[in-house]
Each structure stands twice: as C-alpha cells, then as structure tokens.
Amino acid sequence: xxxxxxxxxxxxxxxxxxxxxxxxxxxxxxxxxxxxxxxxxxxxxxxxxxxxxxxxxxxxxxxxxxxxxxxxxxxxxxxxxxxxxxxxxxxxxxxxxxxxxxxxxxxxxxxxxxxxxxxxxxxxxxxxxxxxxxxxxxxxxxxxxxxxxxxxxxxxxxxxxxxxxxxxxxxxxxxxxxxxxxxxxxxxxxxxxxxxxxxxxxxxxxxxxxxxxxxxxxxxxxxxxxxxxxxxxxxxxxxxxxxxxxxxxxxxxxxxxx
Numbered sequence: 001x002x003x004x005x006x007x008x009x010x011x012x013x014x015x016x017x018x019x020x021x022x023x024x025x026x027x028x029x030x031x032x033x034x035x036x037x038x039x040x041x042x043x044x045x046x047x048x049x050x051x052x053x054x055x056x057x058x059x060x061x062x063x064x065x066x067x068x069x070x071x072x073x074x075x076x077x078x079x080x081x082x083x084x085x086x087x088x089x090x091x092x093x094x095x096x097x098x099x100x101x102x103x104x105x106x107x108x109x110x111x112x113x114x115x116x117x118x119x120x121x122x123x124x125x126x127x128x129x130x131x132x133x134x135x136x137x138x139x140x141x142x143x144x145x146x147x148x149x150x151x152x153x154x155x156x157x158x159x160x161x162x163x164x165x166x167x168x169x170x171x172x173x174x175x176x177x178x179x180x181x182x183x184x185x186x187x188x189x190x191x192x193x194x195x196x197x198x199x200x201x202x203x204x205x206x207x208x209x210x211x212x213x214x215x216x217x218x219x220x221x222x223x224x225x226x227x228x229x230x231x232x233x234x235x236x237x238x239x240x241x242x243x244x245x246x247x248x249x250x251x252x253x254x255x256x257x258x
Contacts, residue, residue, distance in 0.1 A: 039125065126172050
C-alpha cells in the first residue's frame with residue numbers, strides 16, 4: 001500500500017509537468033538549458049530566504065509560540081518576494097542572453113522567443129519548487145506508519161500531491177504573465193502575480209483544513225492559466241484548432257520568435 005501511495009502521489013504531483021517537459025522542451029537543448037537555469041535561480045532564492053529565516057529564528061525567543069508563528073509567516077512572505085525578485089532578475093538575464101544569441105546567429109530572428117523563455121523558465125521554477133515541497137512527504141509515504149491513526153486526516157499525502165501539482169503549474173503561468181508584463185511594462189500585472197503568489201502560499205496555513213487551501217488554490221490556478229493563455233497569444237479559435245489537431249503552429253510548438 002505504501003508503494004502505491006508513493007507512486008500515485010509522485011505521478012499526481014509531477015505527471016503534468018513531466019509531460020509538458022517531454023513534449024515541449026526535451027527535444028530542444030536550448031530550452032533544456034534555460035529550464036535548468038530557471039530551476040537554479042529558484043534554488044538560490046530559497047537559499048537566501050532560508051538563511052535569513054534561520055538567523056531570525058536563532059535570535060528570537062524560541063519559547064514564544066506567537067513569535068515563532070509570526071516568524072513562520074515572515075519566512076513565507078520573504079520567500080515569495082525573493083522568488084519573484086529572482087524571476088525578474090532571470091528575465092533581465094534572459095533578455096541579455098537572447099540578444100547575445102541573436103548577435104551570434106546568422107538568422108534575423110531570435111533563436112528562442114520571450115514567450116518561450118517565459119514558459120520554460122516558469123516550468124523550471126515550478127519543478128524545483130515542487131521537488132522541495134513534496135520530496136520529504138514522498139519519503140515518509142513509503143512507511144513505516146499509518147496516516148490518520150491518531151485521528152488526523154487520511155488525505156495528507158494526496159492533498160500534498162495535488163497542492164504540489166498546482167504550485168508547479170502556477171509557477172509556469174506566473175512566468176508567462178510576469179515576462180509578458182515586463183515586456184509591455186504593465187506593472188499592475190506584475191503586482192497581481194506577486195499578490196496571487198502570496199495568496200496561494202498563505203493559503204497553506206489553512207492546513208490541515210485541506211478544502212480551505214486546495215479549492216482557492218485551484219481557482220487561482222484556473223484564472224492564472226486563462227490569463228497566461230491570453231498572454232501567450234491564445235484565443236478561442238486557435239484553442240479549438242489545437243484540440244481538434246488542425247493547427248500545427250499552435251502557440252509554443254512553432255511560435256515565431258519576437
């Protein structure tokens with residue numbers, strides 16, 4: 001039973017992201033490089049936020065429950081702000097890198113468009129975020145022990161897997177919207193991305209009331225997905241053509257570089 005829980009939760013958490021990677025990124029070495037770089041940037045942001053949080057915990061009063069809870073909230077907010085700061089720094093770096101690739105290329109267009117970079121980097125952020133969110137939980141799922149034996153929720157592993165899947169996809173959507181907002185200098189859109197990221201992260205404080213965290217998170221994910229679809233140039237027409245397999249140039253597959 002523990003093996004079934006482990007593999008089931010792993011496929012729920014990472015299945016959609018791995019599918020996207022295999023079908024849209026794995027065949028292009030340049031996209032793979034940018035995805036790994038995006039994952040590295042997220043990792044550095046986590047390292048910095050963890051360092052700050054560790055220092056503040058050490059100098060705080062460990063016997064004060066309210067102070068420790070406040071530090072936990074501070075750590076979450078700081079982590080989100082650092083992640084979005086590093087996303088912006090990665091955007092700036094990718095712009096410079098793309099200009100360099102264009103200068104070296106004999107073609108008149110960039111080898112990879114900003115929209116593709118947004119998608120790839122967002123998925124890189126999501127992969128690393130998801131791995132750190134759920135890897136310890138998956139390790140515990142193989143046993144020994146029984147979930148809920150002391151009256152706790154039996155849906156802990158399943159809920160964690162679905163939350164991880166949502167976070168990974170949200171990072172992808174946030175990346176697309178964030179890069180589009182930077183390109184068009186829509187600072188309100190940037191603020192919405194940061195605010196929605198803060199909202200989803202703070203919703204996890206509702207656990208173990210999983211309905212209170214999962215349902216709003218999936219609502220945010222759906223809305224951000226629609227927004228990202230529109231930012232990527234999507235419309236009802238090409239969505240219909242894609243679903244009916246009549247559009248070979250749909251969005252990312254053969255999107256011309258800007």
